[in-house]
Amino acid sequence: MEAAAGGGCGSGPPLLSESEQQCYSELFARCAGAASGGPGPGHPETSRVASGAATAAAGPVADLFRASQLPAETLHQITELCGAKRVGYFGPTQFYVALKLIAAVQSGLPVRIESIKCELPLPRFMMSKNDGEMRFGNPAELHGSKVQIPYLTTEKNSFKRTDDEEKQQETQSPTMSPFASPPSSPPHYQRVPLSHGYSKLRSSTEQMHPVPYEGRQPLVQPEGPSSGGPGTKPLRHQASLIRSFSVERELQDNSSSYPDEPWRITEEQREYYVNQFRSLQPDPSSFISGSVAKNFFTKSKLSIPELSYIWELSDADCDGALTLPEFCAAFHLIVARKNGYPLPEGLPPTLQPEYLQAAFPKPKWDCALFDSYSESMPTNQQARDLNRMETSVKDMADFPVPTQDVTGDDKQALKSTLNEAVPKDVPEDPATPKDSNNLKARPRSRSYSSTSIEEAMKRGEDPPTPPPRPQKSHSRASSLDLNKVFQPSVPATKSGLLPPPPALPPRPCPSQSEQVSEAELPSQLNRAPSQAAESSPAKKDVPHSQPPSKPIRRKFRPENQSAESQEPSTTISGPASGASVKPHPTVQKQSSKQKKAIQTAIRKNKEANAVLARLNSELQQQLKEVHQERIALENQLEQLRPVTVL
Amino acid sequence: MAVCIMVIVKENYPFYVRSIPVENELKFHSVVHTSLDLVDEKISAMGKALVDQRGLCPGLLYPTEDYKVYGYVTNSKVKFVTLVDSSNTAHRDNEICSMFWKLHNSYTDVTCNPFPNPGDRIRPRVFDNMVTSLMTQVC
Numbered sequence: 001m002e003a004a005a006g007g008g009c010g011s012g013p014p015l016l017s018e019s020e021q022q023c024y025s026e027l028f029a030r031c032a033g034a035a036s037g038g039p040g041p042g043h044p045e046t047s048r049v050a051s052g053a054a055t056a057a058a059g060p061v062a063d064l065f066r067a068s069q070l071p072a073e074t075l076h077q078i079t080e081l082c083g084a085k086r087v088g089y090f091g092p093t094q095f096y097v098a099l100k101l102i103a104a105v106q107s108g109l110p111v112r113i114e115s116i117k118c119e120l121p122l123p124r125f126m127m128s129k130n131d132g133e134m135r136f137g138n139p140a141e142l143h144g145s146k147v148q149i150p151y152l153t154t155e156k157n158s159f160k161r162t163d164d165e166e167k168q169q170e171t172q173s174p175t176m177s178p179f180a181s182p183p184s185s186p187p188h189y190q191r192v193p194l195s196h197g198y199s200k201l202r203s204s205t206e207q208m209h210p211v212p213y214e215g216r217q218p219l220v221q222p223e224g225p226s227s228g229g230p231g232t233k234p235l236r237h238q239a240s241l242i243r244s245f246s247v248e249r250e251l252q253d254n255s256s257s258y259p260d261e262p263w264r265i266t267e268e269q270r271e272y273y274v275n276q277f278r279s280l281q282p283d284p285s286s287f288i289s290g291s292v293a294k295n296f297f298t299k300s301k302l303s304i305p306e307l308s309y310i311w312e313l314s315d316a317d318c319d320g321a322l323t324l325p326e327f328c329a330a331f332h333l334i335v336a337r338k339n340g341y342p343l344p345e346g347l348p349p350t351l352q353p354e355y356l357q358a359a360f361p362k363p364k365w366d367c368a369l370f371d372s373y374s375e376s377m378p379t380n381q382q383a384r385d386l387n388r389m390e391t392s393v394k395d396m397a398d399f400p401v402p403t404q405d406v407t408g409d410d411k412q413a414l415k416s417t418l419n420e421a422v423p424k425d426v427p428e429d430p431a432t433p434k435d436s437n438n439l440k441a442r443p444r445s446r447s448y449s450s451t452s453i454e455e456a457m458k459r460g461e462d463p464p465t466p467p468p469r470p471q472k473s474h475s476r477a478s479s480l481d482l483n484k485v486f487q488p489s490v491p492a493t494k495s496g497l498l499p500p501p502p503a504l505p506p507r508p509c510p511s512q513s514e515q516v517s518e519a520e521l522p523s524q525l526n527r528a529p530s531q532a533a534e535s536s537p538a539k540k541d542v543p544h545s546q547p548p549s550k551p552i553r554r555k556f557r558p559e560n561q562s563a564e565s566q567e568p569s570t571t572i573s574g575p576a577s578g579a580s581v582k583p584h585p586t587v588q589k590q591s592s593k594q595k596k597a598i599q600t601a602i603r604k605n606k607e608a609n610a611v612l613a614r615l616n617s618e619l620q621q622q623l624k625e626v627h628q629e630r631i632a633l634e635n636q637l638e639q640l641r642p643v644t645v646l
Numbered sequence: 647m648a649v650c651i652m653v654i655v656k657e658n659y660p661f662y663v664r665s666i667p668v669e670n671e672l673k674f675h676s677v678v679h680t681s682l683d684l685v686d687e688k689i690s691a692m693g694k695a696l697v698d699q700r701g702l703c704p705g706l707l708y709p710t711e712d713y714k715v716y717g718y719v720t721n722s723k724v725k726f727v728t729l730v731d732s733s734n735t736a737h738r739d740n741e742i743c744s745m746f747w748k749l750h751n752s753y754t755d756v757t758c759n760p761f762p763n764p765g766d767r768i769r770p771r772v773f774d775n776m777v778t779s780l781m782t783q784v785c
Contacts, residue, residue: 290760311759320758 020103024096027064068102078102265332273328280327287321293330300334306343310334313347325352649713650674650729651777653753656722658682664777665729677715678727681707685717685725706739718746726750752776 065075078101265273280296281288288296297307314330315322322330329347337343650665652674660678665671684707707715707727718726726749728742 290758294760308759312756315758318755318758320760 020096020100024099025092027099028092028095030064065098065102068106070102070105074105075102078105265328269332269335270328273331274324276331277324277327285324287319287323288327290320290322293322293327297330297334300338302334302337306337307334309343310337313344649731650678651749652678652727653749654678654682654725654727656724661724662777664774674729677710677713677729681715681717681727682725684708684715685719685727688717689719706742716742716746718743718750720750720753724753726753748776 062075065078068075070078078098081097081101276296277288280292293311294307297310300307302310310330310333314326314333317326329352333343650663650671652660652664653662655661660675663671663675665674688707707717709715713729713731716728716730718728720726726746728745730742
């Protein structure tokens with residue numbers, strides 16, 4: 001077969017000049033090395049072994065061919081001529097012949113076997129932006145920047161790596177045919193020419209069938225959905241090529257080529273949308289009403305006209321409610337708009353509800369979905385995860401923020417690379433607070449996940465998708481939030497601002513408008529220095545002193561008394577003043593370091609005091625209210641009683 | 647052909663105005679405004695008998711020298727008023743009413759959009775397109 005192939009190709013290896021040989025083998029190594037899952041420059045031997053025995057996967061090959069910027073038909077002819085179609089795979093021979101043909105065509109010669117018999121310049125391959133885009137996810141993870149330049153540099157890196165590889169391969173005869181490798185099935189190859197004409201859809205697909213580079217096997221199995229494979233290293237430029245390419249091919253089988261790739265919802269995105277839908281409406285098969293959707297989408301901070309336009313587009317049946325595919329379409333449009341895509345005139349075909357419904361598999365309605373897309377978070381988005389998990393008041397301002405961080409992510413690359421790689425704890429952490437945020441924040445604001453959507457929207461352009469909108473907590477001005485009452489930790493941090501440095505006049509803090517706390521704090525302040533010597537017991541003393549003191553305004557006295565009463569118990573005899581006097585001289589006598597330590601302790605105690613004081617005041621207010629209610633009820637009872645008696 | 651189409655909401659201010667030579671819009675405003683009374687009058691005259699699912703179509707409200715004014719009322723008291731060029735006298739009430747029904751349908755589609763607050767005067771594009779098609783078609 002090899003001879004026949006060689007013969008059929010006509011020229012083949014003997015006509016390769018030195019530079020051609022070098023270039024071709026390098027290119028072949030790239031394509032094949034990626035196919036065999038070349039793990040990078042660190043393992044030249046494995047890659048050599050692998051690529052020596054392997055064929056160039058059709059994925060990178062097709063990419064390469066496309067990068068030559070020849071028309072699709074020409075590429076078809078070339079692939080046919082070089083015999084790859086016949087044998088069903090791109091062996092070295094076929095590959096080299098193809099490259100020569102490409103060079104020939106680029107020189108203006110017709111696509112024929114005879115063309116390559118003459119001396120030709122090297123074929124030119126423009127690494128198009130798309131290729132760079134696809135690899136963006138990888139450099140983005142590494143560099144964490146949004147610039148597109150990293151793509152190109154990483155490409156160069158990959159070239160360098162292949163240089164290493166190809167040096168090893170030069171020892172092999174280029175005519176060596178991968179006998180060991182069974183031909184990839186012809187249908188697989190058939191898709192290659194199809195995808196030639198399938199220009200931009202590379203990075204946008206619905207199913208990730210990552211790639212043949214799985215394993216160091218000599219087998220090229222582009223069909224094998226080796227989702228486990230992708231998890232290895234992030235820097236898989238070639239892998240991403242193949243991956244996305246095979247994904248395209250998959251997609252191509254599913255649908256005709258849509259030129260509007262930004263409107264294609266990827267699997268990750270879709271899962272995210274579905275989760276959001278679920279958070280709004282537990283039943284996936286029912287609708288989201290208009291008002292609910294309005295609240296939700298208004299958080300995206302798009303202008304109302306834009307939102308209404310998006311609604312127009314997405315609500316296909318104009319029923320005022322969004323079904324799941326409609327919702328996904330709307331969400332996708334919003335995300336696109338946030339990333340700077342102009343809104344389309346009409347609903348793109350990929351966003352049509354029928355299409356969405358048909359294309360998407362049955363969703364798995366569990367938190368595993370969170371894992372799947374959150375796993376794809378690159379490391380540089382950890383920070384955003386933290387943002388998401390925080391419950392601070394950050395809203396859609398987060399939208400633009402992550403956009404700046406990661407751009408041009410190829411979601412495919414990311415997802416496949418990170419699917420297994422990212423540790424699970426990361427997804428779970430965002431998953432749970434996200435869930436809780438969603439559940440809790442339902443009436444407040446919603447958290448959008450930043451991750452997958454950001455990558456999803458990348459085509460090497462701008463900003464990513466909405467970040468998770470962290471839960472918008474109630475402002476302090478709002479009514480008593482019981483959550484806050486029972487989370488002293490939160491107010492602790494807030495009241496951390498309150499406590500002033502030790503010697504302060506009795507009107508210290510900008511606290512939560514609690515005069516009670518203000519009244520308490522000064523007393524605590526007065527108490528604090530006296531109890532500074534025993535910080536911990538002091539801390540316990542003060543809280544203890546508060547609950548027993550009922551009337552708030554009279555706290556001074558009870559606290560005075562209680563503090564004074566407790567001081568003897570803590571083995572500090574004498575009145576408070578005496579106690580305060582004594583520790584102070586001793587403190588002064590000691591080094592200033594201890595003083596500072598004491599002061600910090602004082603501060604902490606004060607903070608704790610403030611917290612507890614506030615808590616106490618709030619509880620007392622509630623108690624008052626409850627008392628009042630009780631009184632009212634008793635009155636009612638009194639009024640009713642004589643009636644019933646009669 | 648229809649020179650102007652106006653959608654007037656319940657509070658009697660125009661929600662949507664579209665007129666084909668645009669510069670006469672103000673004039674159309676006044677005409678339509680005055681015709682609102684006629685709409686109400688006709689509706690009250692017609693009584694409750696003709697409340698069908700598609701809304702009341704009093705039809706020709708008033709012929710002026712240049713235009714004929716047709717009106718239509720929906721169930722929610724949204725009125726559609728259209729001015730038709732008097733030169734095209736071949737219109738019949740049924741045609742006008744069917745036009746109004748189409749208008750009504752697309753109006754309901756527009757109102758399904760939750761985003762614009764009621765009272766915002768936005769111009770939904772689908773509605774626009776449909777109106778344009780109606781206006782040019784009703785020749």
